[in-house]
Amino acid sequence: MRIRHSIVNKPWVTLNQIHSNKIVRVSDTVNSDTVLTEGDALISNNLKCAIAVFAADCGNVGIVTDNGLIAAVHCGWRGLENKILQNTVKELLSMGASDIYAIVGPNIRKECYEFGEEDLKRLVSIYGNQAKATTTKKTPSLDINYCIESILESLNVKIAFKNNHCTKCSDEYFSFRKDKTSKRQALVLYFG
Ligand SMILES: [Zn+2]
Numbered sequence: 001m002r003i004r005h006s007i008v009n010k011p012w013v014t015l016n017q018i019h020s021n022k023i024v025r026v027s028d029t030v031n032s033d034t035v036l037t038e039g040d041a042l043i044s045n046n047l048k049c050a051i052a053v054f055a056a057d058c059g060n061v062g063i064v065t066d067n068g069l070i071a072a073v074h075c076g077w078r079g080l081e082n083k084i085l086q087n088t089v090k091e092l093l094s095m096g097a098s099d100i101y102a103i104v105g106p107n108i109r110k111e112c113y114e115f116g117e118e119d120l121k122r123l124v125s126i127y128g129n130q131a132k133a134t135t136t137k138k139t140p141s142l143d144i145n146y147c148i149e150s151i152l153e154s155l156n157v158k159i160a161f162k163n164n165h166c167t168k169c170s171d172e173y174f175s176f177r178k179d180k181t182s183k184r185q186a187l188v189l190y191f192g
Contacts, residue, residue, distance in 0.1 A: 001033055008188050010050045015039045017053065019078035021087050026051060040074040041088040043095075047191045054184035056174040057108040057167050059144050061085060062189045063157070065097035070189040076107075077115070080147045081122060089155045101160040102152050105187045106173050109166035110143040111136045113177075123147070 004012050013026050016038045024036050026044035034049075036042070042051040051072045053060050058076025063069075069092055075085050092100060110133035120140055123131050127150060133143040145162075152159055167173040167185070174183040 004033075004052075004186075007186070008050045008190055010190055011048065012188070013042060013044070013046070013049045013051050015042060015053070015074075017074045019058075019074075019076060019082070021079070021082035021084045023084070023088055023091055040079055040082075040084050041071060043069060043071045043088065043091060044189075045069050050188050050190035052186045052188040054186050055105065055107065056176045056181060056184045057113075059107040059148050060105040060185070060187040061148060061152075062103040062105070062187050063088065063092065064101045064103075064160075064189070065092050066099035067096045069095060069097060070191070072187055072189050075144075075148060077119065077123065077142055077144065080144065081119075081126065083126075085148065085151050086155065089151075089157055093155075100155075100157045102157050103160055103187075104145070104148055104152075104162035106163040106165045106167050106170075106185060107144050108168045108175065108177055109145065110134075110141045112166055112168040113141045113144065114139045115142040116140075 011032045022039035023041040024039040026046045053072040053074040061073040063071040127147045133141045135141045167175040168177045
């Protein structure tokens with residue numbers, strides 16, 4: 001927690017991430033470091049706390065709305081299959097958001113993301129052929145960024161910033177595929 005608070009000096013609200021489609025609302029009463037429950041997206045209007053998701057190759061997306069909501073989404077291939085990002089944006093819309101902006105964090109890129117054919121078929125059935133790519137080793141891969149960007153575009157979410165680095169082949173990021181690390185990137189959002 002000391003390291004976390006040196007990055008953002010507010011209580012950190014997080015989840016036990018399970019690659020699900022489950023969204024969790026942060027209530028106004030939370031005011032200390034808290035692991036809320038299982039789930040993969042947080043929605044908050046709590047001014048006191050930061051919200052964070054963690055990933056080391058999976059995608060992570062931060063969202064800000066015009067009606068004072070923030071969201072943090074953990075969105076790897078299972079999350080893409082479970083439609084966690086679509087669910088989160090739809091939930092924000094149902095809560096009255098109209099202008100929605102996204103920040104796309106770093107993840108493993110298609111050039112490096114070797115991916116099983118059977119799993120890839122299911123992702124292609126949802127996101128189309130452009131979800132399917134090829135690594136530099138000529139093996140099948142999943143284009144997580146194509147999937148994320150097509151979801152955001154289809155729901156009229158503007159991308160305010162995207163990190164184009166590959167977690168696996170950049171030295172600056174943690175990558176489970178690179179070295180089985182237990183360390184993670186944090187995507188943190190809070191009200192300033
Ligand atoms: Zn790479």
